[in-house]
Amino acid sequence: MASLKALRMRINSVKSTRKITQAMKMVAAAKLRRAQQRAEAARPYAERMERMLGSLGAAVAGQPDAPRLLVGSGGDQVHLLVVVSGDRGLAGAFNTNVGRFARARVRELESAGKTVKILAIGRKGATFLRREFGSRFAGEISFAGKKAVGFEDAAEVASRITAMLEEGEFDVCSLIYNRFRNVITQVPSEQQLIPAALPEAGSDAQEGPQALYEYEPTEEEILASLLPQNLAVQIYRSLLETTAGFYGSQMTAMDNATRNAGEMINKLTLNYNRTRQANITKELIEIISGAEAV
Amino acid sequence: MATFQLEFVSPEKLLLSRPVEMAVLPAAEGEMGVLPGHAPMIVALRGGVITVREGGQETEKLFVAGGFAEVTPTRVTILAEEATPVASLSREDAERRIADCEKALAEAADATPEKREAAMARLLSARAMLAAAQAA
Known part of the structure; x- marks a missing residue:
């Protein structure tokens, strides 16, 4: 049986671990609230942009010289997967989930004979995928040093993807990230970026059938500047959802860790008290038997 | 006087949403005044000043660097x-931005025409910013 001193030290160490996990849980909860607010604030822009794209896309669709961002390069050979994950760990299975999802997707595409390229955003997902698919990496982006991701960061990623498209480095681009369903559930999911999946026009129920818009300058020109912006908006949204999901996941993980530490402390304390009792009993027996022998 | 809802959204948040009487937009092909009941349009904006009128007076002047x-x-x-807001534009900022854009344009000299055009548009928007800052 472990000595009393050793037990005492273990109890103390678990106690400080519990303090840390508890603090991390509180911090994650506060950050989660902020991340959720930011995600909420970004929604109006995305909604309006979707509405504009819907009506524009309907006007331009089917034209032979439609922009590449809208129709892609026409091929289906090279796939670019943009994998968004967290920059830090200690968030349960958050990063592993999105990594696993991406891995399954890469295998699926490769067994269908496609070429896959990976652009990893976030350090954890990058390390996860690099082990197996290091040769497919087209780039790695991390916002680890930043306090919060801004729209400029997303715009930068978007312009990088656009540049790759213009160079003809891929045909199809999709985004893999943890969709934020609620605080405890994040679902890894895939969303196609290029060719752009256009929302249905006229789905705005409030205003009934939309009147036909006039465009200034032409539809094509507006679309040409709207599409890169839309790409950035999609990426921005995925970044925000990842941030919110990350903190949600971290909060749950740290809550569990705190509870486990509490259970462990109870067990160790029980063990400690039993050992102490046993020691006392042993000493008493020694004294009594010593006295009887005299 | 009749009003319409003016909404101003940036990717990060909703900046403004309230009823106004008239707004003047710097559309890509010239200034455009919008009154209630305007025909539906989608326009690209160049860099310039958006003027808002409420209660018969100009109540707000906002500089935008471009958008839709x-x-x-x-x-x-x-x-x-x-x-x-135009009042909080500073000349130094605008001048710095012009210098940055001129540099970018010079660097884009042998890039694709689209890229040159984008750099040019940014430069024009920066010049509009300086003009707005000087007028304020």
Whole structure:
């Protein structure tokens, strides 16, 4: 049986671990609230942009010289997967989930004979995928040093993807990230970026059938500047959802860790008290038997 | 006087949403005044100043560096990355931005025409910012 001193030290160490996990849980909860607010604030822009794209896309669709961002390069050979994950760990299975999802997707595409390229955003997902698919990496982006991701960061990623498209480095681009369903559930999911999946026009129920818009300058020109912006908006949204999901996941993980530490402390304390009792009993027996022998 | 809803959204948040009487937008092909009941339009914006009129007076002047606007009879939605009240524009900022853009344009000299055009548009928007800062 472990000595009393050793037990005492273990109890103390678990106690400080519990303090840390508890603090991390509180911090994650506060950050989660902020991340959720930011995600909420970004929604109006995305909604309006979707509405504009819907009506524009309907006007331009089917034209032979439609922009590449809208129709892609026409091929289906090279796939670019943009994998968004967290920059830090200690968030349960958050990063592993999105990594696993991406891995399954890469295998699926490769067994269908496609070429896959990976652009990893976030350090954890990058390390996860690099082990197996290091040769497919087209780039790695991390916002680890930043306090919060801004729209400029997303715009930068978007312009990088656009540049790759213009160079003809891929045909199809999709985004893999943890969709934020609620605080405890994040679902890894895939969303196609290029060719752009256009929302249905006229789905705005409030205003009934939309009147036909006039465009200034032409539809094509507006679309040409709207599409890169839309790409950035999609990426921005995925970044925000990842941030919110990350903190949600971290909060749950740290809550569990705190509870486990509490259970462990109870067990160790029980063990400690039993050992102490046993020691006392042993000493008493020694004294009594010593006295009887005299 | 009749009003329409003016909404100003940036990718990060909703900047402004309230009923106004008239708004003047710096559309890509010239200034455009919008009154309630305007025909539905989607316009691209160049860098310039958006003037808002309420109660018969100019109440707000905002500088935008570019973006889009959706006009319907009852509502105008402006999608822009940033909007600064003209009064808080500074000349130094504008001049610095012009210098940056000129450099970028010089670097883009042998890039694709699209890239040159984009750099040019940014330079023009920076010049509009300086003009707005000087006028304020």
